[in-house]
Amino acid sequence: MSHVTLSQLEQQQDFVRRHIGPGQAEQAEMLATIGATSLDDLIEQTVPAAIRLPQDMNLPAGTTEAQALAELKAIAGKNKIYRSFIGMGYSDVHVPNVILRNVLENPGWYTAYTPYQPEIAQGRLQALLNFQQATLDLTGMDLASASLLDEGTAAAEAMALGKRVSKNRKANAFFVADDVHPQTYDVVRTRAEMFGFEIIVGKAEDAASHDIFGALLQYPGTTGEIRDLTDIIAAVQANKGIVAVAADIMSLVLLKSPGEMGADVVLGSAQRFGVPMGYGGPHAAFFATRDDYKRSLPGRIIGVSQDTRGRPALRMALQTREQHIRREKANSNICTAQVLLANMASFYAVYHGPKGLKTIASRIHRFADIIAAALQNAGFSLAHANYFDTITVNVGDKKDAIVSASDAAMINLRTDLDGKLGISVDETTTRADVTKLLAVFGINDVNFDALDAKVSEMPASIPAELARTSEILTHEVFNKYHSETEMLRYIKSLEDKDLALNHSMISLGSCTMKLNATAEMIPVTWPEFGSLHPFAPLSQAQGYQHMIQELADWLVEITGYDHIAMQPNSGAQGEYAGLIAIRKYHESRGEGHRNICLIPSSAHGTNPASAQMIEYKVVVVNCDKNGNVDMADLKAKAEEMADNLACIMITYPSTHGVYEETVREICDIIHANGGQVYLDGANMNAQVGLTSPGYIGADVSHLNLHKTFCIPHGGGGPGMGPIGVKKHLAPFVPNHPVVKIDGPNPENGAVSAAPWGSASILPISYMYIRMMGAAGLKKATEVAILNANYIAKKLGEHFPVLYKGRNERVAHECIIDMRPLKEASGVTEMDVAKRLNDYGFHAPTMSFPVAGTLMIEPTESEAKAELDRFIEAMISIRHEIAKVEAGEWDATNNPLHNAPHTLADICDHNWDRAYDRQLAAYPVAAVARNKFWPTVNRIDDVYGDRNLVCSCPSVESYRD
Ligand SMILES: *Cc1c(COP(=O)(O)O)cnc(C)c1O
Numbered sequence: 018m019s020h021v022t023l024s025q026l027e028q029q030q031d032f033v034r035r036h037i038g039p040g041q042a043e044q045a046e047m048l049a050t051i052g053a054t055s056l057d058d059l060i061e062q063t064v065p066a067a068i069r070l071p072q073d074m075n076l077p078a079g080t081t082e083a084q085a086l087a088e089l090k091a092i093a094g095k096n097k098i099y100r101s102f103i104g105m106g107y108s109d110v111h112v113p114n115v116i117l118r119n120v121l122e123n124p125g126w127y128t129a130y131t132p133y134q135p136e137i138a139q140g141r142l143q144a145l146l147n148f149q150q151a152t153l154d155l156t157g158m159d160l161a162s163a164s165l166l167d168e169g170t171a172a173a174e175a176m177a178l179g180k181r182v183s184k185n186r187k188a189n190a191f192f193v194a195d196d197v198h199p200q201t202y203d204v205v206r207t208r209a210e211m212f213g214f215e216i217i218v219g220k221a222e223d224a225a226s227h228d229i230f231g232a233l234l235q236y237p238g239t240t241g242e243i244r245d246l247t248d249i250i251a252a253v254q255a256n257k258g259i260v261a262v263a264a265d266i267m268s269l270v271l272l273k274s275p276g277e278m279g280a281d282v283v284l285g286s287a288q289r290f291g292v293p294m295g296y297g298g299p300h301a302a303f304f305a306t307r308d309d310y311k312r313s314l315p316g317r318i319i320g321v322s323q324d325t326r327g328r329p330a331l332r333m334a335l336q337t338r339e340q341h342i343r344r345e346k347a348n349s350n351i352c353t354a355q356v357l358l359a360n361m362a363s364f365y366a367v368y369h370g371p372k373g374l375k376t377i378a379s380r381i382h383r384f385a386d387i388i389a390a391a392l393q394n395a396g397f398s399l400a401h402a403n404y405f406d407t408i409t410v411n412v413g414d415k416k417d418a419i420v421s422a423s424d425a426a427m428i429n430l431r432t433d434l435d436g437k438l439g440i441s442v443d444e445t446t447t448r449a450d451v452t453k454l455l456a457v458f459g460i461n462d463v464n465f466d467a468l469d470a471k472v473s474e475m476p477a478s479i480p481a482e483l484a485r486t487s488e489i490l491t492h493e494v495f496n497k498y499h500s501e502t503e504m505l506r507y508i509k510s511l512e513d514k515d516l517a518l519n520h521s522m523i524s525l526g527s528c529t530m531k532l533n534a535t536a537e538m539i540p541v542t543w544p545e546f547g548s549l550h551p552f553a554p555l556s557q558a559q560g561y562q563h564m565i566q567e568l569a570d571w572l573v574e575i576t577g578y579d580h581i582a583m584q585p586n587s588g589a590q591g592e593y594a595g596l597i598a599i600r601k602y603h604e605s606r607g608e609g610h611r612n613i614c615l616i617p618s619s620a621h622g623t624n625p626a627s628a629q630m631i632e633y634k635v636v637v638v639n640c641d642k643n644g645n646v647d648m649a650d651l652k653a654k655a656e657e658m659a660d661n662l663a664c665i666m667i668t669y670p671s672t673h674g675v676y677e678e679t680v681r682e683i684c685d686i687i688h689a690n691g692g693q694v695y696l697d698g699a700n701m702n703a704q705v706g707l708t709s710p711g712y713i714g715a716d717v718s719h720l721n722l723h724k725t726f727c728i729p730h731g732g733g734g735p736g737m738g739p740i741g742v743k744k745h746l747a748p749f750v751p752n753h754p755v756v757k758i759d760g761p762n763p764e765n766g767a768v769s770a771a772p773w774g775s776a777s778i779l780p781i782s783y784m785y786i787r788m789m790g791a792a793g794l795k796k797a798t799e800v801a802i803l804n805a806n807y808i809a810k811k812l813g814e815h816f817p818v819l820y821k822g823r824n825e826r827v828a829h830e831c832i833i834d835m836r837p838l839k840e841a842s843g844v845t846e847m848d849v850a851k852r853l854n855d856y857g858f859h860a861p862t863m864s865f866p867v868a869g870t871l872m873i874e875p876t877e878s879e880a881k882a883e884l885d886r887f888i889e890a891m892i893s894i895r896h897e898i899a900k901v902e903a904g905e906w907d908a909t910n911n912p913l914h915n916a917p918h919t920l921a922d923i924c925d926h927n928w929d930r931a932y933d934r935q936l937a938a939y940p941v942a943a944v945a946r947n948k949f950w951p952t953v954n955r956i957d958d959v960y961g962d963r964n965l966v967c968s969c970p971s972v973e974s975y976r977d
Pocket residue numbers: 351352353527528587588589590621623624668672697699700721736738
């Protein structure tokens with residue numbers, strides 16, 4: 018036997034083998050099935066030669082899970098975790114361990130997708146409904162959404178809503194109070210610049226003296242002050258302005274709600290409800306408004322409807338407001354939001370309940386009072402008498418000395434205020450922390466009990482008129498699960514209702530539901546990454562800076578761009594940031610009049626919705642019958658509009674799942690007519706290592722790190738949408754008002770609240786690239802293409818595959834056309850989607866990009882056995898359709914129309930179906946071995962939108 022060397026043994030890259038589903042033998046079988054001699058042969062047949070990279074990517078070779086974790090641990094160790102009193106919208110938290118392990122670290126929660134198929138998503142829909150209910154109680158409003166990306170973007174959305182609904186139609190100015198957090202102001206300022214709104218900054222009480230369509234106030238103010246906003250709000254409203262209040266969620270537990278003060282919109286970050294700071298995110302923002310404005314609300318809303326048995330069932334409501342339907346007329350471009358983090362916050366409220374939250378908030382407030390008393394004893398004066406958790410201390414010329422003492426004590430204070438320092442208390446603050454903090458101010462021998470007694474004699478820092486009198490969280494769900502056993506089972510009971518990647522393949526086209534490896538997830542909850550405040554000095558964030566830079570360098574190599582900007586929190590936000598860069602570039606050349614954005618009809622809804630956000634005019638370019646951009650139409654429109662052409666937004670491979678041969682020509686035509694090329698990078702999983710947007714000739718792209726680079730979808734977020742740009746656009750990417758980013762123009766506005774977006778999930782993509790290496794990444798792309806072609810081949814014998822590229826190949830996804838079958842049998846793509854649930858599968862993407870179709874993207878991570886199981890299910894469903902077609906089953910009494918089937922159906926005494934129970938629930942043998950039960954029957958969308966309920970229904974409605 019020949020001797021295998023140690024080096025050869027060491028080079029066995031376990032991780033690549035585990036990330037990629039099909040092994041060598043399976044790949045060979047699949048290649049034979051589709052008629053290719055090798056992976057190389059398949060790629061040559063599929064990807065146009067003109068865009069193939071001439072050489073392999075220059076990335077480090079892949080490594081083992083253990084090695085990559087050890088390397089990243091060392092990098093993480095360069096972060097210094099100081100005790101943060103910075104505040105400014107970010108607070109340290111105790112993530113309840115039962116939530117940490119069973120939600121944040123649990124693939125049952127983090128690998129699910131946005132609940133577009135509500136029958137298999139009732140668990141996270143319930144958690145989101147709880148989030149909405151908690152938002153309603155705390156804000157005092159009528160209607161809440163199920164999360165936005167962060168407080169800054171939520172404030173910008175409030176401005177946009179204000180413009181839509183304000184009756185002061187002529188006004189073009191928006192007022193921002195001077196005590197709004199600086200990063201919130203900056204995100205709003207950026208958005209206003211793009212919309213052409215004037216921003217007026219001033220004292221809140223002066224808001225009504227301006228001609229404005231709306232105003233943004235902060236409560237408590239950024240330096241901690243609380244005051245009654247009732248009169249200010251009423252004065253603005255008297256002039257037909259809309260008032261939005263950015264509020265601190267924990268303070269609302271003790272304070273009178275902005276709703277009770279008359280606010281039109283209340284928004285803020287839910288971070289301090291049990292989500293780590295994570296150097297800026299991800300966190301969920303909450304957003305609530307009046308019932309009158311429900312059709313203007315941005316983002317997803319969960320609503321209560323009923324299923325075919327008439328029982329309450331949850332689903333996403335009023336979707337016609339959203340980008341995937343309304344496109345450039347949508348309320349916002351939000352697609353990926355922050356579901357996982359909203360769920361964590363809602364579980365935090367469920368676990369602590371109203372009493373527990375009151376204790377937490379009161380303890381925070383008491384420590385603030387005690388610090389205030391001690392400082393005043395020592396002769397310091399405070400900027401405000403009324404506060405919740407944040408006090409601002411006048412320190413005058415002692416500032417430098419105190420700051421250097423705090424640095425020596427590993428304490429961070431807020432330092433950006435002239436002659437003042439800010440101190441923010443959070444739920445993790447202890448007596449020991451306060452002792453150390455006060456020592457920094459030269460105060461020693463702190464007697465807590467004496468200070469506590471003194472506080473009780475001082476005037477209340479929350480005056481009676483600002484104290485909350487209304488009840489919160491009275492619904493049973495917030496008053497039931499306070500022991501860990503009860504909580505654990507509640508979380509599990511919801512998890513069990515949902516189908517996630519830990520049950521079966523989720524073949525959602527365009528969404529790239531690939532493996533989210535455990536080794537990639539582990540660093541996310543390391544304290545070295547979790548506990549950093551986003552505005553901590555860079556000297557404390559060297560681990561983060563190292564990781565972010567290295568990841569950016571790798572992404573530069575992968576994309577063929579010159580620079581990566583890490584700030585956007587989703588693909589859609591990346592589109593917005595990229596389009597801003599294009600617009601600013603044109604402006605810098607004196608061509609700011611260019612405002613036409615060409616978008617092929619096949620584009621994702623976020624493309625036109627984002628173009629609208631920078632006031633670009635969308636002109637749709639046709640597609641031909643093969644799914645390609647109609648070149649004649651493109652050329653004609655580009656030339657006709659050359660004087661005003663700003664850009665094109667294309668997706669590659671196209672959303673039709675083909676590698677267009679003409680993509681370079683498209684870029685050339687646009688450039689020749691003065692435009693820029695935005696290449697939507699959502700389909701990067703079909704490019705990595707084979708071609709790249711930069712190589713193809715595009716100028717800017719976003720990457721969905723939550724698609725191609727393994728960040729899990731979290732049930733509908735978080736995500737990260739960094740953008741890659743060519744050199745000429747690099748000066749125009751986002752900067753940040755609090756932490757200056759090297760490179761982009763310093764005056765560039767922010768698009769997210771935090772300088773590097775949701776930094777704490779970047780370790781996932783870092784680990785993926787580090788473990789795969791150049792060769793592993795390229796192999797992943799090739800196998801993704803192989804898996805898609807295998808499915809197209811096998812299903813193509815039973816369903817028409819809508820579009821194919823060269824040599825009859827598809828790219829990394831394929832579309833099957835259900836319209837002819839619907840014509841013949843009446844069975845719809847919806848019936849097929851729901852029937853797949855009975856087979857234990859999530860449906861593919863429905864009716865995007867073409868109505869009446871299903872788009873299947875298997876990804877490289879699915880093994881052949883799983884693909885075969887899915888194919889078997891689809892073929893079995895095809896036979897079922899045939900029986901309807903043949904009249905063997907009638908149009909409604911058939912398993913497709915009645916899908917999905919629940920246990921209640923199967924156990925029903927009155928079984929009166931034309932098919933038996935076995936067929937309903939166990940249609941193929943594999944299902945019987947591992948059954949997933951949808952917990953509700955098909956849900957009535959129309960009923961839910963007509964009878965909109967977005968809060969938790971009474972417990973009674975679930976009985977009987
Ligand atoms: C997913 C997707 C987007 C939007 O990305 P989000 O991260 O959800 O905002 C844009 N374009 C395409 C083609 C997509 O598939």
